[in-house]
Amino acid sequence: MPQAPSAPALDDRCETRHADPARVDLIRAALPSGETLEVLAETFRALGDPTRVRMLAALSRSELCVCDLASLVGISESAASHQLRLLRSLRLVRSRREGRMVFYRLDDDHIVRLLDQGLEHAAEPGAGREER
Amino acid sequence: MPQAPSAPALDDRCETRHADPARVDLIRAALPSGETLEVLAETFRALGDPTRVRMLAALSRSELCVCDLASLVGISESAASHQLRLLRSLRLVRSRREGRMVFYRLDDDHIVRLLDQGLEHAAEPGAGREER
DNA sequence: CTGACATCTGAACACTTGTTCAGATATTCA
DNA sequence: TGAATATCTGAACAAGTGTTCAGATGTCAG
Numbered sequence: 001m002p003q004a005p006s007a008p009a010l011d012d013r014c015e016t017r018h019a020d021p022a023r024v025d026l027i028r029a030a031l032p033s034g035e036t037l038e039v040l041a042e043t044f045r046a047l048g049d050p051t052r053v054r055m056l057a058a059l060s061r062s063e064l065c066v067c068d069l070a071s072l073v074g075i076s077e078s079a080a081s082h083q084l085r086l087l088r089s090l091r092l093v094r095s096r097r098e099g100r101m102v103f104y105r106l107d108d109d110h111i112v113r114l115l116d117q118g119l120e121h122a123a124e125p126g127a128g129r130e131e132r
Numbered sequence: 133m134p135q136a137p138s139a140p141a142l143d144d145r146c147e148t149r150h151a152d153p154a155r156v157d158l159i160r161a162a163l164p165s166g167e168t169l170e171v172l173a174e175t176f177r178a179l180g181d182p183t184r185v186r187m188l189a190a191l192s193r194s195e196l197c198v199c200d201l202a203s204l205v206g207i208s209e210s211a212a213s214h215q216l217r218l219l220r221s222l223r224l225v226r227s228r229r230e231g232r233m234v235f236y237r238l239d240d241d242h243i244v245r246l247l248d249q250g251l252e253h254a255a256e257p258g259a260g261r262e263e264r
Numbered sequence: 265c266t267g268a269c270a271t272c273t274g275a276a277c278a279c280t281t282g283t284t285c286a287g288a289t290a291t292t293c294a
Numbered sequence: 295t296g297a298a299t300a301t302c303t304g305a306a307c308a309a310g311t312g313t314t315c316a317g318a319t320g321t322c323a324g
């Protein structure tokens with residue numbers, strides 16, 4: 001941890017002023033790797049769509065096939081299949097074929113906890129987009 | 133669980149066949165309200181951006197001002213301000229003015245848990261976009 | 265008040281995203 | 295095999311998103 005020996009700071013921006021850059025560097029170093037953060041964001045983004053979150057909420061109740069899922073959330077089976085492929089690629093859901101049908105369920109309890117945690121926040125008093 | 137009394141099912145789609153519609157209706161009824169799911173999705177979507185998730189991860193370590201946050205994640209201060217407004221409107225961060233500077237921090241422990249939960253999933257062996 | 269600084273804001277742009285559509289694949293039954 | 299069902303897939307379009315840019319607001323020092 002260098003502690004800014006002399007450095008009159010040629011570039012006298014705020015970052016080199018009040019909150020010394022050393023602290024910023026420390027925080028930067030403590031952050032998860034860029035790749036991990038990328039995966040994290042990708043996962044959250046998958047949860048960040050009304051259609052998909054409905055599908056996942058439904059799947060947290062019961063295993064379901066594509067067409068039931070589609071009718072449940074009110075989209076075409078094609079659209080559902082596209083979404084399920086995304087969710088599957090991120091290991092949020094898992095598929096199981098039975099005859100001509102494919103049943104989907106949440107991949108693990110992790111996802112349930114994630115949904116519940118989010119619901120807790122969403123259900124908080126005065127949640128949801130309050131300007132200023 | 134009712135067991136599909138008669139119902140020859142005029143509309144012989146899959147939804148009325150194997151997984152009886154009654155079960156689907158039960159699940160639909162058990163889902164959180166549409167508005168809650170909307171807020172939930174909006175919250176997750178806010179977390180679903182690499183820039184924002186970096187900002188939040190940084191804020192989980194320390195309170196920071198806009199320009200430190202901007203330099204930390206490598207975007208302009210204007211862009212940071214835009215993102216912070218979004219995060220603030222969703223109650224994910226909270227601001228505090230001190231002189232000309234504005235410091236941001238996570239709104240509550242909820243957010244930390246949400247991030248940690250997501251990180252746990254993202255850090256899982258073989259996480260992150262595996263095709264098929 | 266004036267100048268400097270930190271942050272905020274609206275408009276506009278390139279880029280991404282979710283859906284639809286048409287058709288392909290896979291499985292069952294006659 | 296051939297028809298029917300359930301799901302999957304690629305291309306393409308409309309809608310939404312994050313950034314940049316220029317300028318506005320609010321705060322402090324002189």
